Amino acid sequence: MSHLLPTLPFASLSVKSPSGPAWEFLILFLVVILGPPIVRRFRGPGIVGLIVGGYVIGPYGLNLIGAGDQTVPELGQLGLLYLMFVAGVELDLALVRIHRKAVAGFAALTFAFPLAFGYLVGFSLDWNVAAALLLGALLSSHTLLLYPTVRQAGLSAETGVATAVGATVLTDTAALVVLAAVSGSEVEGGTPATIALQLVVGLSVLIGFSLGVLPLLARIAFRYLGTDRVVRYLLAFASFLAAATLAESFGIEPIVGAFFAGLGMNRLVPNEGPLMERIDFFGSAVFVPIFLVSVGMLLNPSVMIETETLKLAGLFIVAGIGGKTAASLVAHLTMGYSRPQATLMLGLTIPQAAATLAATVVGFNIGLFDQSVVNAVLVLILVSIIVGTLLVERSKAKVAPPVAVGQRLGKRILVTVEDPAQAPLGFTIGARVAAPDTGIVRGLLTSSPDDAHSRSSLLDELSAAGFAAGVDTEPRLMVQSSLADGILNAAVAEEASFVLIGQKSGAAASAFGTSGEAVAAATPIPVAILLGQTATIREVQLVRTEPTGANHTPTPAARVAEELANRIGGTRVRTRDADGAVRAKELEPGALCIAPAESWQLLASSDPPEGAAIVIVLESGMPWIEDAAEALPA
């Protein structure tokens, strides 16, 4: 046969072994696609599949992507920034606000114990101060990997869970501050005084930019450039790159900047909103997996099975899990958490992933840690995830789900309008009410079946109104012959925490009541009716009513009205006493009057003048509103 080859055209074919960017990306994406499901088949966490996959294709595995490759590590660095940005954006700052004392207490414990234990381990190994502190910092942070499991069990509002979740904001921030200090001292050098000065100035500028300037700029950019969803995503992307660049220019690790950018953008990117969906999508599809794969490429089994590495891993596990256990134990003994609650909090705070990996990779990149430490930390991560999973699985059934007190007022707001002209004000109100709870605003345009075709073209108008108010409302057309039924169904389907119903006129209410009244009467959700429209809210007037509730406390509707006024008006709330009825005709242009409805008849006489608006919080007397009011901060 062989003598025939030269005569065949195949003989001139040349097939090269695959190489180049296309091949590298193919390998990477195969790992991202196949790694997590394979590990999940064995009931392991998907993150392990990515790390192990990174090892398989990396220089210590099949060497499909060699040690000198620049593409994967650089993309991995971008993924690391993305991961820290998402970590900051996802954190529920409202929980910190609501449970601030418990959160601060538990955060101090769950940060300080592992930090101290980690530092002692480093000290006992004769590490220098920077390496020992960084070890303490990486052990003190944690990642809420198991929060989805707890949330699915209906425990997200449970006090212990909320405290642990809120504490994550503070522990991760503190850990990253220590990381900034360590890397600053190692990379920038100088005397302790200059290091401290550099750090204080750098962090001050970074915090000022991330929590002050960045949200302001982003809000403006979302309003004027953000009508395109791609642009909104790119603006979010650019925000963490800007903060990372700023951090780096002050000698602070860029991941610290990315994390603070996430905290700054937290309110503008609600967790359940469409922008967060896109951030999550690209993060979980591309950037974060590539970072995890790039970490896996550092995994070296020959180093991992060395006695030295295993000794380090053992010490890290004792210090990390021991520190978190000590924190939960002290919380159980001194803060009033039951044993199952404390165990659940421990299970939530044990898993180490994002911030731990980030700090470890930074320590490796600045030459503070060698491969043994990195591999030992990877063992710690694996063990922490397994232990955390076991603890959560065991304790979640023993913790009683919280008594249903309704969800936070601004968590999911449904704004329905019949007239698109009311949409700008409706969405502005929705955005302001949602902001403290980092909630989302959904838009609904109501229509009768006969008008459905002609009104669908108005959705763009609603969408633009939402963007102008700084929220992505993803408006939908609701076609229903019964308006009340339609709104009710939508509110239940959306799990709305507050429904604002735009109504053209109070006088238009039928003798049998308005749609809002019908909705309020039938659903355990706070409902308010918006009458009139104003281009700008210049003043918020809150109508106070005589306390008529049990023990002469304000009625639930009055409390909801007061909370709405505070959220919408901020410092510009003027209170006025109710004198039988709201004198709507006296409102100045730009005024928004918020009143609890004491009687349905009030609506009939409350059409505001041109340029002013009224929000009437309905009160049905049903038990729901007591529950919803309970959810409001005292």
Add this chain to the structure above:
Amino acid sequence: MRVGSRGAAVRCSTSVGTACLVLVAAAAFSGCGTRSTSPAAGTFTPATPGVLTVATSDVPSPGFWEGTPTHLTGGFEYELALALADRFDLRSVRIKIVSFHRVVAGDLDGADLALDLITPTDARKEHLDFSTPYLNEAPTVVVRSGTSISDLATAQDLQWGAIRSTTFVDLIDDLVAPDDPVRIYDDQHAETLALLRGQIDAAMYDLPSAVAIADNSHGRLDAAAQLPQPENIAAALPEGSDNAQAVDSAMRAFIADGTVHDLLEDWVGSDAANASKSIPLLHTTLS
């Protein structure tokens, strides 16, 4: 309390907490910033106690090893060796001159490591361990001033030279495919001399080295073109060396803290540190 002010209170307490943490961390840092290594970054045990022994092939080598083997006065790789010695708390650096082909074959003549602009290749990894690359530079063509190398056809007409066992031998054959066989020299000095004498028209070096050689030629040589694909340059250690982790960590530290960049600027010049932007690209068979 209004929501706005409550949010401000949380932000304020966060800021105060952060400031406190910074101060505590800063206070704890009285022992930081010494730049010396710790066991967390690997341990270094020299072949000769207190001395870092470094193998290299050419001294002097413009910009990289200045002076003589017995009286070194500076250079990028020499200063890098000093920085390594400082990090490992070693009191001095000793140089061993070992030809390049011996070094890449794994013979460091008892040195702790080699600093000789070595590119880690699979073949070399069979005999040596490599650190994290401290440079990633494009192979660059040096010609006599006035020699044109505007395109691949012109380059193919030239007589090329390369140093024995360097990656440049194969690179010239694969990417340039010159009409005449590449002439091989034992060291950089011999090759540069051949270039100056007109025995060869073009030689290939790593970019910073090419810039330094051209700068030291008093206008007789010119770094005329760079190839499209840069190569890593790393420290080589004896295969299985226990010092690999420590050297690896040290190189990462030197890259992170700017030591490598500063040394490159100091000894090869700021032009070399940014030369990739100013030297034209030679479009080869791969580009």
